Structures are given as C-alpha cells and as structure tokens.
Amino acid sequence: MPEPESTASAPTARGVAALLGPAEVRVLAERFGIRPTKQLGQNFVHDANTVRRIVTAAGVGPGDTVLEVGPGLGSLTLALLDVVRSVVAVEIDPVLADALPGTVADRAPGLAERLHVVRADALRVSAGELPAAPTALVANLPYNVAVPVLLHLLAELPGLTTALVMVQAEVADRLAAPPGNRVYGVPSVKAGFFGTVRRAGAVGTQVFWPVPRVESGLVRVDRYAEPPWATDAAHRARVFPVIDAAFAQRRKTLRAALAGWAGSAAEAERRLRAAGIDPAARGETLDTAAYVRLAEQG
Structure with a gap:
C-alpha cells in the first residue's frame, strides 16, 4: 500500500513552523528509535489540518503560555508555537523530551526560543516545576490517564483559564455529559467543579500513527471567571469524596449510597434534606452545585 500523501507544511520563512505529516512522523520515529507504546498511550498525530483545528478550537493566541502534555514528536507543538507566546511541554518519555527541541529548531528555527520542555509525569507535576505559569492547556492526552491528568492540572494550576484536550471519544462524552445523561458520572461532576465543559469536536482514527482502535473527541473546559465556590485543596477534599461515594453504587438512592460517607443512612438523609x-x-x-451544597453539610 502506498504511503499516505503528506499533509505537512513545507519549510517556510523563518519564524513559521513547518508542520509534520505522515512521512515526517515516521522518519522522526525511526531516527529516535521510537516504538509507540500502549503503556504511555502513544499515538502520534500526523495530520496538519487536525492540529490546526485543535489550536483553533483552543482559542489561544499571542498572549498565552500553553501547557502541552505528551508532545510526542512535536506535531501539535509546532502548530501551537506558530500562534502563542510560549509552550511548556511536559513529556515523561526521556527520548522524546530530549528530541523535541531539535525538531523545533529544525522545523521552526525562529520559534525555538518559545519552547520549554519539562521531563515529568503529568499526573504528578507541580506548578513549581514549570518555568512559567500556563494560561491554557492544549494536549492530546494519553488515553489511559486522561481524566486524572486533566483534573490534576486544573487543580494544581489555577492560572489555567481554558483547557482543550483530545481524549477517547467515550471519555469526551462522559466529561461533557449533563446530569441525567446515561454516561454522566464522576468525571462529569469533577470537571464541572472547575468550569463549564463541552464537546468541541470529533477526531477520526486515520490522523494517528499507529492507528488507534477507538475514535477520539475534543473537550473544552472554560474555568469559571468568578468561581461559584472555592476550588482550593481543602474544599476539594470535602467535595470530591461525596461525589465518589454517590457514584460508587449508582443504582442506590443517595440516602443509601451516602450512608458510609455520612456515618449512617439517617445522617445521610438529614444532610441531603438540609442541602435541598x-x-x-x-x-x-x-x-x-448540588454536590458542593451537600459537602458543606458535613
């Protein structure tokens, strides 16, 4: 079968990124000895139009410092560098972390100074490890840890005003689901703790290498400009256990499901009624909002 026609940008004027296509992604992977692993959730985007669409959906611009998790070979990184002030790329794979600056220097020589690579686990990275405070998160998240990474970063980095992430389509549906929807659950409620959440598009399988077995979806989180409740660690420690308990046994009434959290079914009922x-x-x-009210009855 012939190689797919490259959708990459040809090298252009200094200061403009030459985006990666299928051929370029494979060449880079071979050069660095990269064999994508399921363990790290590595599926590399090789379609220039897709990364441009992600950047547009994120709504980022010259005033933004963007946090990118799992930049991989740099497909999305190059598209971001074209339009934002700087990109802080968090990469757990040491080979990819070391290779990314060289790729950017080759394909966007006038933009290389905008890139800062941090070798770290996004599930554990702290604000103090980053060279600058990001204003936006834009990332193709590893599908096996997408929700924990998103929630950790929203909690750890209060300066993030928006997040645009690509995740497995089913996870995107869960994150953006409204109350009463059949897939509404813990991810939906906890993401809604930080801001408004919505689906921002779909992404097919053929724009990745290797081709994943599942469809992907874009999710956008816009942090509340004026938070309706505190989002600090102490308040999360009160609210999130209530959410976890309520969904641990989905078929039970809240009176029964929250008996362990409250100490007894009678006490759960008292707190529920007090929260309306x-x-x-x-x-x-x-x-x-209802879960926040309930947590405050504890």
Whole structure:
C-alpha cells in the first residue's frame, strides 16, 4: 500500500513552523528509535489540518503560555508555537523530551526560543516545576490517564483559564455529559467543579500513527471567571469524596449510597434534606452545585 500523501507544511520563512505529516512522523520515529507504546498511550498525530483545528478550537493566541502534555514528536507543538507566546511541554518519555527541541529548531528555527520542555509525569507535576505559569492547556492526552491528568492540572494550576484536550471519544462524552445523561458520572461532576465543559469536536482514527482502535473527541473546559465556590485543596477534599461515594453504587438512592460517607443512612438523609436534595434521588441526577451544597453539610 502506498504511503499516505503528506499533509505537512513545507519549510517556510523563518519564524513559521513547518508542520509534520505522515512521512515526517515516521522518519522522526525511526531516527529516535521510537516504538509507540500502549503503556504511555502513544499515538502520534500526523495530520496538519487536525492540529490546526485543535489550536483553533483552543482559542489561544499571542498572549498565552500553553501547557502541552505528551508532545510526542512535536506535531501539535509546532502548530501551537506558530500562534502563542510560549509552550511548556511536559513529556515523561526521556527520548522524546530530549528530541523535541531539535525538531523545533529544525522545523521552526525562529520559534525555538518559545519552547520549554519539562521531563515529568503529568499526573504528578507541580506548578513549581514549570518555568512559567500556563494560561491554557492544549494536549492530546494519553488515553489511559486522561481524566486524572486533566483534573490534576486544573487543580494544581489555577492560572489555567481554558483547557482543550483530545481524549477517547467515550471519555469526551462522559466529561461533557449533563446530569441525567446515561454516561454522566464522576468525571462529569469533577470537571464541572472547575468550569463549564463541552464537546468541541470529533477526531477520526486515520490522523494517528499507529492507528488507534477507538475514535477520539475534543473537550473544552472554560474555568469559571468568578468561581461559584472555592476550588482550593481543602474544599476539594470535602467535595470530591461525596461525589465518589454517590457514584460508587449508582443504582442506590443517595440516602443509601451516602450512608458510609455520612456515618449512617439517617445522617445521610438529614444532610441531603438540609442541602435541598431528595434522599430518594440518585447520584446521576445531581449537578456539581448540588454536590458542593451537600459537602458543606458535613
């Protein structure tokens, strides 16, 4: 079968990134001895139009410092460098972390100073490890840890005003689901703790190498400009256990599901009524605000 026609940008004027296509991605992978692994969730985007669409959906511009998680071979990184002030790329794979600056220097020589690579695990990276405070998260997240990474970064980096992430389509549906939807659950409620969440598009399998077995989706989170509740660690430690308990046994009423959290079913009922919630309701019917009210009854 012939190699797909490259959609990469040809090398252009200094200061403009030459984006990667299928052929370039394979050449770079071979050069660095990269064999994509399931363990790290590595599927590299090789379609220039897709990365341009992601950047557009993110709404980032010259005033933004963008955090990119898992930059891989640099497909999205190059597209971001074209339009933002700087990119802080967090990469756990040491080979990829070491290779990325060279790729950017080759394909966007006038933009190389905008890139900062941090070798770290995005599940554990702290604000203090980053060279600059990011204003936006734009990333093709590893699918096996997408939700924990997103929630960790929203919690750890309060300066993030927006997040545009590519995740498995089913995960995108869960994150953006409203109360009452059949896939509404813990990810939906916890993402809604930080801001408004919506689907921002779909991405097919053929723009990746290797081709994944699942479709992908884009999700956008816009942090509340004026948070309706505190989002600090202490408040999260009160609210998130209530959410976890409510969904641990989805078929039970909240009175029964929250008995362990409250100490007894009777105490769960008292707290539910104090928060204006029907004790016979189920967890999937409550929005994030209701869970916050309930946690404050503890």
